[in-house]
Amino acid sequence: MAKKIMVGDKEITIPELxxxxxxxxxxxxxxxxxxxxxxxxxxxxxxxxRRFGEWxxxxxxxxxxxxxxxxxxxxxxxxxxxxxxxxGTIAAEAKMLTGDENIILVEVRIQYKIKDAGAYLFNVQDxxxxxxxxxxxxxxxxVGSHPIDDPLTEKKAEIMAEIQLELQAMLDNYNCGIDIRxxxxxxxxxxxxxxxxxxxxxSAKEEKEQLINEAKGYQNDLIPKxxxxxxxxxxxxxxxxxxxxxxxxGDASKFLSVLNEYKKAKDITEIRLYxxxxxxxxxxxxxxxxxxESGSLLNILPLDKMKSSLGGR
Numbered sequence: 001m002a003k004k005i006m007v008g009d010k011e012i013t014i015p016e017l018x019x020x021x022x023x024x025x026x027x028x029x030x031x032x033x034x035x036x037x038x039x040x041x042x043x044x045x046x047x048x049x050r051r052f053g054e055w056x057x058x059x060x061x062x063x064x065x066x067x068x069x070x071x072x073x074x075x076x077x078x079x080x081x082x083x084x085x086x087x088g089t090i091a092a093e094a095k096m097l098t099g100d101e102n103i104i105l106v107e108v109r110i111q112y113k114i115k116d117a118g119a120y121l122f123n124v125q126d127x128x129x130x131x132x133x134x135x136x137x138x139x140x141x142x143v144g145s146h147p148i149d150d151p152l153t154e155k156k157a158e159i160m161a162e163i164q165l166e167l168q169a170m171l172d173n174y175n176c177g178i179d180i181r182x183x184x185x186x187x188x189x190x191x192x193x194x195x196x197x198x199x200x201x202x203s204a205k206e207e208k209e210q211l212i213n214e215a216k217g218y219q220n221d222l223i224p225k226x227x228x229x230x231x232x233x234x235x236x237x238x239x240x241x242x243x244x245x246x247x248x249x250g251d252a253s254k255f256l257s258v259l260n261e262y263k264k265a266k267d268i269t270e271i272r273l274y275x276x277x278x279x280x281x282x283x284x285x286x287x288x289x290x291x292x293e294s295g296s297l298l299n300i301l302p303l304d305k306m307k308s309s310l311g312g313r
Contacts, residue, residue, distance in 0.1 A: 036069035044080040046117035058118045079114040085128055087135045102148040107187040110135055112180050119177030138166035151188045160185055
C-alpha cells in the first residue's frame with residue numbers, strides 16, 4: 001500500500017516496493033547471464049564467437065566466457081572431422097580434354113577438413129559447392145597438361161599430387177579455411193566409343209612391361225653369374241701368376257746354384273749340364289760316353305752310372 005508524506009507544504013506519495021518480484025528478476029538475470037556467457041569447446045571443435053553477427057574471435061578447446069546472448073553467439077564447427085566430396089559422378093562433370101586433345105571420363109574423390117573455422121563459416125557462402133567447382137577447375141587444368149596415357153596408366157599418382165596442389169592453392173586464394181587431405185582418382189576411362197582401341201593399347205603396354213621385367217630378371221640373373229665367373233677367372237689368374245712366380249724363383253735359385261758349382265768346377269759342371277740336357281732330349285734310351293782322347297773305342301762308360309757319379313760330387 002502506498003504511503004503519503006508531507007515535505008514542506010507538498011504531499012508526496014511513495015509507492016510500496018515488492019521486494020520478492022525484484023529479487024526473482026535479478027536471480028533470473030544472473031542465471032541467464034551464467035547460462036549464456038560460459039561455454040565449452042570440445043577437443044574436436046573450434047569456437048567462433050560472433051558479436052551482433054560479426055565474427056570477432058576464434059577460441060580453442062576448453063572453458064570460455066563471452067557476453068551473454070544475444071550480444072555474442074558461438075558456433076562450434078568440428079575441425080578434426082574429415083569430409084568427402086566427389087566430382088565426375090555425372091557425364092557433364094566427368095568429361096575432360098587431355099593435353100593431346102583426347103577425351104576421357106574422370107571421377108575424383110576429395111577428402112578435406114576445416115583448418116580455419118572462422119574463414120570456413122564467414123568467407124564463403126557454400127563451402128562444398130566451392131570445393132566442387134575448384135576441384136573441377138583444377139582437374140581440367142592438370143589433365144589438360146598431360147597426354148591421355150598418363151591418367152590411364154602409370155602416372156596416376158603424379159596427377160593426383162598435381163591436382164591436390166592446384167586445388168589447395170585455389171582454396172587458399174579464396175581464404176575459405178579448408179585443408180585438402182587427399183585427392184583420389186576413382187575412375188578414369190576413355191569414352192565408350194573408343195574403349196576397345198584403348199584396351200588394345202593398354203594390353204600392348206602391359207606386354208611391353210612384362211617383357212621389360214623379364215629382361216630385367218634375366219639381367220639380374222646374368223650379372224651375378226658373370227661376376228662369379230670373373231672372380232673365378234681372377235682367382236685362377238692369380239694362382240697361375242703365383243705358380244709362375246714360384247717356378248721362376250725356383251729356376252733362378254737353381255741357376256744360381258749351378259752358377260756357383262760352375263765357378264767351383266767349370267769342366268765338371270759343363271759335363272753335368274750336357275748330360276742332363278741329353279737325358280731330357282733322349283729319354284728312355286741307353287746312353288754311353290766315348291772318350292775320344294783315349295784313341296780307343298773300348299773305354300765306353302754307361303751314362304747313367306757316370307751321371308750318378310758326377311751327381312754325387
